[in-house]
Amino acid sequence: MISAGDGGGQDFELNLASIIDCLTVIIAFLLMSSSFVSFGAMDTAVAVPQAGAPSTPSSEDSKSVTLTVKLMGEDKVEWEVTAGADARAREKKVLPREGLLAELEGAKSRYPGLQGVVLSAAPRIPYQELIQAMDDTRKVFPAVILGVSGG
């Protein structure tokens, strides 16, 4: 590896050929095995309206606040907050898509009992838009549930 100079000399030359051999093998292995696209995942669940759900909610349900956000297309978002035993609407409005994040932050301070968001979209909305909205929502509410119609 190290070739010493002539008798008693302090100069020596490092043999780099073997090091380069090792590096070439490691680089080839890493190039073959590495993936340059990093996949991740977003936790969610599905909220399906139950046909046989009890009509009288429990005392726990009566305190619950539900926020439903629906992507309508054309940069519009339908916003609905329901609360109480009868799940009556507290807020119902249509927002521009850009204002969603600010509105979510406002809702977090207005409704301390609000734990998560039900997110859905109009039938023609591409999946990427839903994921972007979910990504924004998770900044404020980590629990995002996908809302689907009863079918």
Place this chain on the structure above:
Amino acid sequence: MKSKRFLKKSRKPGSTEMSLNITSMADIFTILLVFLLKSYAVGALEIQPSRGLKVPVAVHADTAESRLMLEIAEEAVQLDGESLITLKNFELAEGQGLNPLAEALATRRAALTEQSQGKLLLVADSRAPYATIEGVMRTVASQGFGDLKLAVVRAE
């Protein structure tokens, strides 16, 4: 100066031997090695999407463990690589149901270990309309798969 030294061939008079200065090559290889080691994701989620499938991009994504994979591509819905439903431009044909998916999920669920029960990873194309996603989600939920993860490409 250094480049001149690199080009200089240390040759004895009359000799055909030459020595190449490989220090710069070692430098390049070291930089390459550092770059590759940095981009080498150990323990990252291994997904092999179908050809042409565009996975949506998100910033706030978690890591995910390996689990039963359901894929919604342009032309098919696949469960762990097995094509169950044919789609046309991400949409079901008129009158086509999702029964084959429900049956396959029920079969798979029975075969899953207790730890993997109800866990599913959805890999859907970013162009798929919500109507298709919604139908598949409804079927998934009806078969008791409540712990869902949506696969995304992490944006830097």
